[in-house]
Amino acid sequence: MRSASRTGTFLLQFLLPAALLLGYGVWSSQADSFYFPPLQEIGRTFADTWLFERVPVDLVPSLARLAAGYALAVVVGVSVGVALGLWHLARLASEPVVEFLRALPAPALIPFALLLFGTGNNSKVFIIALGTVWPILLNTIDGVRGLESEQLDMARSYRIPPRSGLLHIILPAASPRIFAGMRTSLSIGIILMVISEMVASDNGLGYFILQSQRSFAIPEMWTGIVLIGILGFVLNWLFLRVEARFLFWHRGARGLLGEDTGHRAGDGAGDAAGAEEAAADTAAPPAMPPTMPPIARSSPHS
Amino acid sequence: MATRLGETASPVAAAPPEAASRTARRPGRGALWRRGAGWLPRLAGIAAVLVILEIGSRTGVLPRESFPPVSEIWSSLLGLVTDTPMWVEVGRTMQGWAVGLLLAIVLAVPLGMLLGASRLAFQMTRLIIEFLRPVPSVALIPLAVLVFGTDQDMKVFLIVFACFWPILFQAIYGVQDVDPVATDTARSYGLPLLARFTRVTLPSAAPYIATGLRISSAIALILALTAELVVGAPGLGRAIVVSQTSGQITQMYALILATGLLGWLLNSVFQAVERRLLRWHPSHREVAR
Numbered sequence: 318m319r320s321a322s323r324t325g326t327f328l329l330q331f332l333l334p335a336a337l338l339l340g341y342g343v344w345s346s347q348a349d350s351f352y353f354p355p356l357q358e359i360g361r362t363f364a365d366t367w368l369f370e371r372v373p374v375d376l377v378p379s380l381a382r383l384a385a386g387y388a389l390a391v392v393v394g395v396s397v398g399v400a401l402g403l404w405h406l407a408r409l410a411s412e413p414v415v416e417f418l419r420a421l422p423a424p425a426l427i428p429f430a431l432l433l434f435g436t437g438n439n440s441k442v443f444i445i446a447l448g449t450v451w452p453i454l455l456n457t458i459d460g461v462r463g464l465e466s467e468q469l470d471m472a473r474s475y476r477i478p479p480r481s482g483l484l485h486i487i488l489p490a491a492s493p494r495i496f497a498g499m500r501t502s503l504s505i506g507i508i509l510m511v512i513s514e515m516v517a518s519d520n521g522l523g524y525f526i527l528q529s530q531r532s533f534a535i536p537e538m539w540t541g542i543v544l545i546g547i548l549g550f551v552l553n554w555l556f557l558r559v560e561a562r563f564l565f566w567h568r569g570a571r572g573l574l575g576e577d578t579g580h581r582a583g584d585g586a587g588d589a590a591g592a593e594e595a596a597a598d599t600a601a602p603p604a605m606p607p608t609m610p611p612i613a614r615s616s617p618h619s
Numbered sequence: 620m621a622t623r624l625g626e627t628a629s630p631v632a633a634a635p636p637e638a639a640s641r642t643a644r645r646p647g648r649g650a651l652w653r654r655g656a657g658w659l660p661r662l663a664g665i666a667a668v669l670v671i672l673e674i675g676s677r678t679g680v681l682p683r684e685s686f687p688p689v690s691e692i693w694s695s696l697l698g699l700v701t702d703t704p705m706w707v708e709v710g711r712t713m714q715g716w717a718v719g720l721l722l723a724i725v726l727a728v729p730l731g732m733l734l735g736a737s738r739l740a741f742q743m744t745r746l747i748i749e750f751l752r753p754v755p756s757v758a759l760i761p762l763a764v765l766v767f768g769t770d771q772d773m774k775v776f777l778i779v780f781a782c783f784w785p786i787l788f789q790a791i792y793g794v795q796d797v798d799p800v801a802t803d804t805a806r807s808y809g810l811p812l813l814a815r816f817t818r819v820t821l822p823s824a825a826p827y828i829a830t831g832l833r834i835s836s837a838i839a840l841i842l843a844l845t846a847e848l849v850v851g852a853p854g855l856g857r858a859i860v861v862s863q864t865s866g867q868i869t870q871m872y873a874l875i876l877a878t879g880l881l882g883w884l885l886n887s888v889f890q891a892v893e894r895r896l897l898r899w900h901p902s903h904r905e906v907a908r
Contacts, residue, residue, distance in 0.1 A: 326742050333743045334750070352765050409657055410664030420886055421879035422841040424848050425856065428863035428871055432685050508755045515760065515849045523757070527849075530761030538765075542758045549753035 362536040386445025398457025423448030441513040449502035456498030460491025696873035712854035719778025731790020756781035782835035793827030
């Protein structure tokens, strides 16, 4: 009985998406709309374009720039975040500047990046790094500040050298927050990757879709949009896998292995009013407010 | 600054007994001093950055052509602020921001509350939402240009699409997170559906939705800027590009500065309104600091 209702809800999930896809397929094949080509045509063009002719030309450079910018942001964000989290005065002194730079929409800095680095890869990496560093930085600061002072005191009284204190006490304690920031940053990074390639560029996914639109290659444009969608979905999914692996102890320690939802309530909007969380929130990208994962992960039956 | 803080502190001393006892618990002077001490490093931080940039540019450590002195940027900004053209651009950007955000709210809040309240509806749409959510909104720029042209409509469409998701999720999650005991209590007291909604569901989902709005406000500004920069819709973003391509670098920096101030202002306003409207909510009560 119970398993029957489970399969029922499982199938139910596919009902509406399948209906919508089918609806679009039927409508587009007979509507003959210029902007909305039939599903089969998009599928055929997708296979032609992305298997694997344009992969080294557009997809690989895009991903390489994303990886470089994101890695830079993680390194800078975590190291500066730990420093600022531990050093009260520096945190206060840097606060207004950080607040301003965080509030500044990253695309507004594209002209600045072009001025500084020219039209090559560097300006795009710079924009991606600059846009993704803030959620990581702010979350790292919060994670480090959230460390219980007894832990630091104990480390000091046991004469634990600073290096292993950092590696074994501070970083692990802050890692849930660091990961939260990195997750937010990942979606921002994808967005900035696309935007930066739309301005003064000669390859990449953003360049491809904008160029296809300008040359009225509509099916090609759609394949680009679909590919970016898939990319966002896959990278997000990969990240959640990696996070679950790294932070398995965290969920276990909080007794949340069985049930996800409660933990999210604590992490998300409920206490989002806290200034720090709020700070992290605001930088959240379109795709991903911090309360996302509950729905992403909680099973429909729990 | 110390005197100003001292003045605000005096009415507290003359306040009714319970207020006085409340302040007595934490030493007033120490708290004041700490607040003052908190502002000093902040101001020093700003000053240090400005001075370093100014000196760097004046001495030529930073190339003068691409890094004009901060003082020049500042006077350029002052010149722009007192002139109408910049306000026209700000108005265009903000119009897209406001219309887009409003539409997103109108669409996402009711839908989110419905999906939060109905398990069936939630399960049916789950997969679609899961797939659409990580789609970067900017991927839709070419489509938006095709369908809506390069004007305000395109900007609004992108903003609505991008802002829809955070608000939707916060609304779903807010409704799902309503304390079941509260709902059951309301039901057993025989409150009608409408009253249950306005007295239990809505208040407890409100903080979530407010967070969604604050996130979306920042996103809307980013999307507005992107539409203006990439496609050339009228507004601040296009003004920045125009200044850059015409070689007016100082003005470009002034406009970027103005954009940052705008973003910061919007964020502060949302935070202040949120704090004021939701001051009864535990999360806001606790963080009074």
